[in-house]
Each structure stands twice: as C-alpha cells, then as structure tokens.
Amino acid sequence: MDAKDWLLLRILEEDSTQELSEVADLTDLTEAEVEDRVSAMEDDRIIRGYCASIDWEKAGEGVAAATVNLKVTPERDFGYDRIAERIARFPQVSSLRLISGEYDFEIRVTGRNIQDITRFVSEQIAPMEQIRETGTILVMKSYKENGRILYDRKEGERLLFSF
Numbered sequence: 001m002d003a004k005d006w007l008l009l010r011i012l013e014e015d016s017t018q019e020l021s022e023v024a025d026l027t028d029l030t031e032a033e034v035e036d037r038v039s040a041m042e043d044d045r046i047i048r049g050y051c052a053s054i055d056w057e058k059a060g061e062g063v064a065a066a067t068v069n070l071k072v073t074p075e076r077d078f079g080y081d082r083i084a085e086r087i088a089r090f091p092q093v094s095s096l097r098l099i100s101g102e103y104d105f106e107i108r109v110t111g112r113n114i115q116d117i118t119r120f121v122s123e124q125i126a127p128m129e130q131i132r133e134t135g136t137i138l139v140m141k142s143y144k145e146n147g148r149i150l151y152d153r154k155e156g157e158r159l160l161f162s163f
Contacts, residue, residue: 065117
C-alpha cells in the first residue's frame with residue numbers, strides 16, 4: 001500500500017459518500033484511478049463495507065451503550081479466537097477488541113435502554129463457560145464515534161484556546 005492508498009482510505013473513512021471527482025482532487029489521482037484502487041481494496045477486503053453515522057436521539061429512538069470488559073479463559077489450541085467469534089455474532093455487540101491489561105476483551109454493547117444492556121450481559125455474556133469476570137461501564141454521552149464528531153457547533157463558533 002502506498003501513500004496515496006493510505007490517503008484514499010482516510011478520506012473514505014471520514015466520508016465515503018463524497019463524489020468520485022472530489023476524492024480524485026484530494027488524492028491527486030484521476031477518477032478512474034480512484035475507482036480502480038477502491039475496487040481492488042474492496043476485492044482484497046481491505047475495505048470491509050460502508051456505514052452510516054446515525055444520531056439516534058435526533059431520529060427519535062433512544063439508544064443506550066456500554067463498554068463491557070471481560071476476563072476470559074482462552075481455549076486450548078484456539079486461544080481467544082473462538083470465544084471472540086461467538087461474542088461477535090451477537091447483534092448487540094457493535095465492537096469487540098482483544099486488549100492488554102487487567103481484562104482480555106473490550107466489547108461495545110448497544111440496546112434500547114440500560115435494562116436491555118444489563119439483561120444481555122447477565123443472560124448471554126456472563127454465563128458463557130469461558131467468561132471469568134465482567135465489568136460494565138455505561139456510556140453517559142458520546143462526543144465522537146468512529147472518527148466523527150457527534151455534536152453540532154454553530155457556524156463561525158471557535159473553540160477557546162489557552163496556555
């Protein structure tokens with residue numbers, strides 16, 4: 001992957017709905033080159049898909065979120081992979097990461113309310129044989145998700161800066 005591919009990926013990650021001509025201008029590539037590179041990265045599964053960033057509160061639907069940290073017992077011959085694959089299949093799990101430190105996994109869980117999340121963790125995650133401990137942290141408010149700022153600033157409003 002060269003520098004232009006890296007830049008192309010960053011641009012698409014920021015906003016994959018941009019016109020091909022805009023992306024070409026930003027990368028100093030032709031539209032055909034952008035199209036070919038994107039197609040090749042989709043074929044190679046570097047680009048896994050495209051998604052919308054949704055403000056569920058503005059959409060009129062409440063959504064609750066939590067980070068759940070897990071201590072697990074790795075499986076012989078499979079390590080963490082099989083338990084991760086099992087957890088990843090739940091639609092309530094929006095992200096799953098193997099982490100270092102006190103816990104082994106960090107999962108991001110969403111539900112319609114806090115009760116949905118607590119029920120999911122206590123009835124689906126905690127009873128799994130490999131799960132030794134869970135630690136749930138409720139998300140009170142999100143300011144940035146997947147590289148996108150979630151709050152609106154008024155036109156011309158500047159952030160304060162001081163030393």
